[in-house]
Amino acid sequence: MTSFSNDDDRWAAVVRRDQGAAGTFYYSVLTTGVYCRPGCAARLPRRENVSFYSSCESAEKAGWRACKRCRPNEPPLAERRAAAVSLACKLIETSEEMPNLDVLADSAGMSRFHFHRVFRLVTGVTPKVYAAARRPQLGSSARAPVCRSASERELIRYGVGQSSLGAVLVASTDKGIFTIQFGDDPDGLVGELQDRYFKAEVSGGGEDLDRLVAKVVGFIEVPRQGLDLPLDMRGTAFQRRVWQAIREISMGSTCSYSDIARRIGMPKAVRAVSQACMSNMIAVAIPCHRIVRTDGALSNYRWGVRRKRALLERESSIDQSMR
Numbered sequence: 001m002t003s004f005s006n007d008d009d010r011w012a013a014v015v016r017r018d019q020g021a022a023g024t025f026y027y028s029v030l031t032t033g034v035y036c037r038p039g040c041a042a043r044l045p046r047r048e049n050v051s052f053y054s055s056c057e058s059a060e061k062a063g064w065r066a067c068k069r070c071r072p073n074e075p076p077l078a079e080r081r082a083a084a085v086s087l088a089c090k091l092i093e094t095s096e097e098m099p100n101l102d103v104l105a106d107s108a109g110m111s112r113f114h115f116h117r118v119f120r121l122v123t124g125v126t127p128k129v130y131a132a133a134r135r136p137q138l139g140s141s142a143r144a145p146v147c148r149s150a151s152e153r154e155l156i157r158y159g160v161g162q163s164s165l166g167a168v169l170v171a172s173t174d175k176g177i178f179t180i181q182f183g184d185d186p187d188g189l190v191g192e193l194q195d196r197y198f199k200a201e202v203s204g205g206g207e208d209l210d211r212l213v214a215k216v217v218g219f220i221e222v223p224r225q226g227l228d229l230p231l232d233m234r235g236t237a238f239q240r241r242v243w244q245a246i247r248e249i250s251m252g253s254t255c256s257y258s259d260i261a262r263r264i265g266m267p268k269a270v271r272a273v274s275q276a277c278m279s280n281m282i283a284v285a286i287p288c289h290r291i292v293r294t295d296g297a298l299s300n301y302r303w304g305v306r307r308k309r310a311l312l313e314r315e316s317s318i319d320q321s322m323r
Helices: 006-016 054-061 076-096 101-108 114-121 127-134 186-196 207-221 235-245 257-263 269-280 305-321
Strands: 024-029 034-036 050-053 154-162 164-173 176-183 201-204
Touching: 006 050, 024 054, 024 101, 034 054, 034 154, 050 054, 076 114, 076 127, 076 269, 101 114, 114 127, 154 207, 164 186, 176 186, 186 201, 235 257, 235 269, 257 269
Parallel strands: 154 201
Antiparallel strands: 024 034, 024 050, 154 164, 164 176
């Protein structure tokens, strides 16, 4: 285990945005006048502009102010979010009647919109879906999703590449790829991964990750080559059934939510299928971009309709050329 006893080790931790170094040291940036956690997702500073401190107090005594992005003098953002969502989960489970969104948002000290987004980010589902699963009297006997445990220790490695559709982050565990994300800001993608899995050992790089990223970017640019990757699909049994059915949609083809519901033998579960699609965290390898409305119109896509349209157009052109 790295002790971060010298500046070289500390700088290496800053470069890889090592969440495991949180609390062991802080660093200041001469050009911005702030000090940060080692895992801060802000743009990487130049080494000559960085100094290291053992505590927030020592950094502030030297005249630096706390970074507003990583808030080094407060509990980590992901920890604050997890605590707020955990409280909301308890309210849902113990209240005689289902609390409305306003009550849940107030308990978390957030606006309705922000709370809804954070709850989904932490648990993978909306408050309504969580409540339906945790409270059988509200209408569902399905296996309940649970708030993601923040105490689980696991090794997560990630790589980031650049495609014509934006930055692409690929993250993997020892079981396989569990997320592929599009974004406009590579640092933002890494920061979100670190926030979501703040108790895991998150590290970047590695030749095998570089190869996986290259495969994903290659598929985005030239779908003809296909994409066969080991996946670590994280979800309820129902979600995994939906995702597997989506993986079976051939390139150049599309399906509707109703089609998928029929394929899994639950023709009335169209809304639940839609929610499972929106919960998919593995872009292109679980090709939810191939799901369209019944009339053929493009439906919502987690990473934007523009990217969805581009992926479908590329796959369609390949399918036509092969006829």
